[in-house]
Amino acid sequence: MIYRDSGHMVTSYRADQQIFPVLQDRWAVLGLIGFAIAGVPLLADEYVLRAVLIPFLILSLAAVGVNILVGYCGQISLGSGAFMAVGAYAAYNLFVRVPGMPLVVALLAGGLVSTLVGVFFGIPSLRVRGLYLAVATLAAQFFCDWAFLRIKWLTNNSISGSVTVSNLEVAGWHLNSAADNYLFCLAVVLVLCLGAKNLVRGAVGREWMAIRDMDVAASVIGIQPTSVKLSAFAVSSFLIGVAGGLWAFVHLGSWEPSAFSIDRSLQLLFMVIIGGLGSIMGSFFGAAFIVLLPLLLSRTLPAASGLFGFELSTAANSHAESMIFGALIVWFLIVEPHGLARLWSLGKRRLMLWPFAH
Amino acid sequence: MAGMLYSLIGLGFVLIFKASGVFNFAQGALVLFAALALARLAEWIPKWSGMSPGALSTTLAFIAAAAIMFLLAWLIERLVLRHLVNQDAATLVMATLGVAYFIDGMGQAIFGSDIYKIDIGMPKDPIFVLADYFQGGILVNKEDLYAALIATALVTALSLFFQLTSTGRALRAVADDHQAAQSIGIPLDRIWVIVWCVAGVVALVAGMIWGSKLGVQFSLSIVALRALPVVILGGLTSVPGAILGGLIIGVGEKLSEVYVGPFLGGGIEIWFAYALAVAFLLIRPQGLFGEKIINRV
Amino acid sequence: MNLTDTAFIASQRAQRPVGEVILDVRNISLSFGGVKALTDISFDVREGEVRAIIGPNGAGKSSMLNCINGVYSPQQGEITFRGKTFKQMNPGQAARLGIARTFQNLALFKGMSVLDNIMTGRNLRMKSNLLLQALRLGPAEREEIRNRQFVEHIIDFLQLQQHRKVPVGLLPYGLQKRVDLARALALEPQVLLLDEPMAGMNLEEKQDMCRYVLDVNDEFGTTVVLIEHDMGVVMDISDRVVVLDYGKKIGDGTPSQVARDPEVIKAYLGTGH
Numbered sequence: 043m044i045y046r047d048s049g050h051m052v053t054s055y056r057a058d059q060q061i062f063p064v065l066q067d068r069w070a071v072l073g074l075i076g077f078a079i080a081g082v083p084l085l086a087d088e089y090v091l092r093a094v095l096i097p098f099l100i101l102s103l104a105a106v107g108v109n110i111l112v113g114y115c116g117q118i119s120l121g122s123g124a125f126m127a128v129g130a131y132a133a134y135n136l137f138v139r140v141p142g143m144p145l146v147v148a149l150l151a152g153g154l155v156s157t158l159v160g161v162f163f164g165i166p167s168l169r170v171r172g173l174y175l176a177v178a179t180l181a182a183q184f185f186c187d188w189a190f191l192r193i194k195w196l197t198n199n200s201i202s203g204s205v206t207v208s209n210l211e212v213a214g215w216h217l218n219s220a221a222d223n224y225l226f227c228l229a230v231v232l233v234l235c236l237g238a239k240n241l242v243r244g245a246v247g248r249e250w251m252a253i254r255d256m257d258v259a260a261s262v263i264g265i266q267p268t269s270v271k272l273s274a275f276a277v278s279s280f281l282i283g284v285a286g287g288l289w290a291f292v293h294l295g296s297w298e299p300s301a302f303s304i305d306r307s308l309q310l311l312f313m314v315i316i317g318g319l320g321s322i323m324g325s326f327f328g329a330a331f332i333v334l335l336p337l338l339l340s341r342t343l344p345a346a347s348g349l350f351g352f353e354l355s356t357a358a359n360s361h362a363e364s365m366i367f368g369a370l371i372v373w374f375l376i377v378e379p380h381g382l383a384r385l386w387s388l389g390k391r392r393l394m395l396w397p398f399a400h
Numbered sequence: 401m402a403g404m405l406y407s408l409i410g411l412g413f414v415l416i417f418k419a420s421g422v423f424n425f426a427q428g429a430l431v432l433f434a435a436l437a438l439a440r441l442a443e444w445i446p447k448w449s450g451m452s453p454g455a456l457s458t459t460l461a462f463i464a465a466a467a468i469m470f471l472l473a474w475l476i477e478r479l480v481l482r483h484l485v486n487q488d489a490a491t492l493v494m495a496t497l498g499v500a501y502f503i504d505g506m507g508q509a510i511f512g513s514d515i516y517k518i519d520i521g522m523p524k525d526p527i528f529v530l531a532d533y534f535q536g537g538i539l540v541n542k543e544d545l546y547a548a549l550i551a552t553a554l555v556t557a558l559s560l561f562f563q564l565t566s567t568g569r570a571l572r573a574v575a576d577d578h579q580a581a582q583s584i585g586i587p588l589d590r591i592w593v594i595v596w597c598v599a600g601v602v603a604l605v606a607g608m609i610w611g612s613k614l615g616v617q618f619s620l621s622i623v624a625l626r627a628l629p630v631v632i633l634g635g636l637t638s639v640p641g642a643i644l645g646g647l648i649i650g651v652g653e654k655l656s657e658v659y660v661g662p663f664l665g666g667g668i669e670i671w672f673a674y675a676l677a678v679a680f681l682l683i684r685p686q687g688l689f690g691e692k693i694i695n696r697v
Numbered sequence: 698m699n700l701t702d703t704a705f706i707a708s709q710r711a712q713r714p715v716g717e718v719i720l721d722v723r724n725i726s727l728s729f730g731g732v733k734a735l736t737d738i739s740f741d742v743r744e745g746e747v748r749a750i751i752g753p754n755g756a757g758k759s760s761m762l763n764c765i766n767g768v769y770s771p772q773q774g775e776i777t778f779r780g781k782t783f784k785q786m787n788p789g790q791a792a793r794l795g796i797a798r799t800f801q802n803l804a805l806f807k808g809m810s811v812l813d814n815i816m817t818g819r820n821l822r823m824k825s826n827l828l829l830q831a832l833r834l835g836p837a838e839r840e841e842i843r844n845r846q847f848v849e850h851i852i853d854f855l856q857l858q859q860h861r862k863v864p865v866g867l868l869p870y871g872l873q874k875r876v877d878l879a880r881a882l883a884l885e886p887q888v889l890l891l892d893e894p895m896a897g898m899n900l901e902e903k904q905d906m907c908r909y910v911l912d913v914n915d916e917f918g919t920t921v922v923l924i925e926h927d928m929g930v931v932m933d934i935s936d937r938v939v940v941l942d943y944g945k946k947i948g949d950g951t952p953s954q955v956a957r958d959p960e961v962i963k964a965y966l967g968t969g970h
Binding site: 241244252254256262264265 | 766768787789797800804806808809818821823842884
């Protein structure tokens with residue numbers, strides 16, 4: 043089947059504004075989602091589900107959140123780990139302290155608390171930008187690191203901030219197996235990302251991008267920088283907070299504050315850079331990349347070292363990982379600042395013309 | 401005094417920012433790398449050359465470490481910065497983050513990741529000063545005093561360099577306006593190599609001092625993140641600001657821990673510096689001595 | 698420069714009545730640090746007219762526009778728009794009042810397509826909240842389509858159809874200026890402030906732009922205040938002219954009056970015009 047959009051005329055604005063205007067794209071995505079729902083649980087083994095797919099889904103959601111703030115609205119943020127922590131611990135508190143609290147409500151409420159915190163820490167963005175804003179978001183990160191470690195009330199009085207949840211169920215459906223967890227995450231991620239995509243292609247998304255590109259011009263056409271920046275922080279923190287809740291409840295089961303440290307923030311930022319700033323799909327690409335890379339390295343490095351004839355310890359593995367990450371970030375920023383998403387769309391455009399050259 | 405170390409790291413930040421407008425997140429990684437290099441070279445040089453460990457071998461190790469830092473600086477400029485000349489601030493920040501990761505990994509891969517000692521012959525015993533004014537005097541570490549002396553010497557040397565030499569003048573021109581400097585023939589890439597070399601040396605001195613005090617370990621690179629607020633307080637473009645900022649933060653952290661900490665459950669050192677930085681950002685973003693940030697319409 | 702067709706349109710327009718004073722600028726003084734950009738400037742603009750502001754470089758024309766629009770705040774003086782007087786204004790307020798503008802150096806959103814850029818101009822009219830937009834059902838979708846239809850009219854009007862989806866950064870300068878104008882028009886403004894709309898254009902592009910400006914004024918009755926250097930354009934399309942020099946007003950009247958004013962000739966026009 044040849045990839046083309048000729049012969050498919052759009053006859054309404056509604057059709058023109060769809061998420062996937064090209065027919066084949068739409069079929070491909072629907073097919074992929076169908077496979078994800080029906081096929082994957084049957085085919086994938088427990089390891090793949092637990093170690094690859096579930097982290098990938100949850101981190102994609104968080105990456106979409108970060109992308110909204112950093113990629114679409116241009117506000118640099120190094121505090122996303124903290125927002126994940128807020129979402130996780132808030133959901134935890136509600137789940138544990140309120141008897142009979144449904145899981146989904148707890149997670150969404152965790153997201154809302156994260157929204158409030160996010161808006162609060164977004165206030166500096168009204169005054170400063172760029173590097174200075176990065177410092178303010180780092181403040182959020184370190185403050186939350188400390189808060190979840192030291193303020194006992196937040197963690198239901200656990201000693202080191204480490205907590206556990208178990209026996210998750212959604213309206214009678216018990217999340218026992220890896221496949222259950224996977225499907226639950228898939229559902230949450232799909233719904234929220236659809237919402238995010240709608241926001242991004244609507245008026246709000248344009249406002250965010252206007253502020254990113256030139257906020258003086260934006261104010262001249264009546265866009266208020268204040269409310270727009272804070273709305274970006276709000277939406278972004280909500281998504282990141284829910285992702286944090288999912289990460290804690292579904293992926294980890296029991297966790298402590300260090301699961302959401304600055305390393306996590308940087309990891310999310312890298313996902314967004316490599317995947318593509320300002321692209322929802324790019325967030326997925328970036329998450330996939332960051333999830334798969336360590337696994338790939340741990341498989342190939344021993345083999346490579348065998349070739350070169352020297353011993354590699356696990357420590358060396360993580361060093362190599364750092365080096366490759368760092369090198370890749372720099373490479374991407376130099377070669378394709380718009381990340382994998384741009385490479386993807388360039389590839390699709392080539393495919394659309396294939397077999398012709400232009 | 402942690403303040404001194406913060407100042408030195410902050411100095412590295414300020415230097416690179418002044419000269420190239422790039423904020424170097426990799427400064428911490430550079431400090432760690434330099435410290436590791438120094439520590440290991442001090443071990444290896446005696447082993448390789450049969451010298452007995454002592455002042456001579458340590459000095460050689462220092463020179464070798466400095467040479468490695470120069471090489472690293474040149475590589476960074478060549479491979480990374482040259483290609484990112486016209487990108488916006490966010491991209492550059494993220495690039496330096498990438499460089500930081502890379503140097504982190506590489507440093508530990510080459511030099512190992514255990515805790516190492518640096519012995520540069522600094523006396524470790526404390527002395528009491530001002531016994532007449534305060535009861536029992538204030539306990540000051542002799543090591544800290546020496547550290548402060550070294551740092552002061554470094555800063556003085558650098559200030560003289562900037563003000564009096566023609567290279568220093570070129571550096572200031574580049575910091576002001578890249579394109580203008582380029583158009584009068586100042587070789588931008590060579591200047592940047594020099595700047596990063598200087599930053600590398602500052603990193604080396606910082607690493608040396610702290611390594612001698614605490615031992616070289618991974619947490620050193622995290623310390624750099626703690627030094628960020630220093631330059632916010634002092635102003636990103638101000639050398640004296642970095643010094644003063646470092647001192648304020650260093651002292652402030654300890655004081656806040658002692659006086660405010662108990663109310664809040666302790667351990668507030670982690671974010672005290674940042675809270676101070678945020679306060680400054682909201683009230684006076686350019687710090688104590690920095691230039692006012694003008695947003696032209 | 699030959700603008701016979703626009704001169705014709707202009708002469709037709711001369712028979713149309715021009716309304717009351719819609720914008721009144723009084724005793725505006727503006728300085729930056731020690732530099733006085735504007736000194737005691739006063740003039741008025743009538744509804745439906747095309748008012749030109751001319752003067753040598755550095756005369757303060759852009760600063761004047763920036764004051765009307767709220768980007769700069771004058772130290773002295775006030776501006777009355779439709780009867781309401783303002784000492785301070787901010788750009789958002791100005792946009793809501795119906796004052797739109799274009800910029801000399803273009804202020805387009807480089808990361809977005811032409812269509813999206815113009816759609817941002819409709820933002821003030823798009824009222825649905827975040828949740829509705831996220832769900833993209835009913836009201837939010839209908840609102841989006843309604844505004845899209847309006848923007849498409851502007852795109853037809855300015856002949857930008859084939860460039861709709863192109864990222865603006867990739868367009869040539871003349872087209873970018875047109876997109877800037879389109880975005881300003883998307884606000885449905887009562888007053889349109891144009892800062893050197895013809896700068897950097899060749900003859901054909903200038904003719905096109907003149908025609909667009911006159912069409913806007915003609916069809917929608919939009920009052921236009923424009924800064925322009927090309928004297929041929931100014932003479933042909935403007936109803937009245939204000940002349941600035943070194944931040945002071947040295948002439949005010951119809952184009953022919955101003956062209957004969959000795960002060961203006963000395964400062965700006967030179968002989969032979």
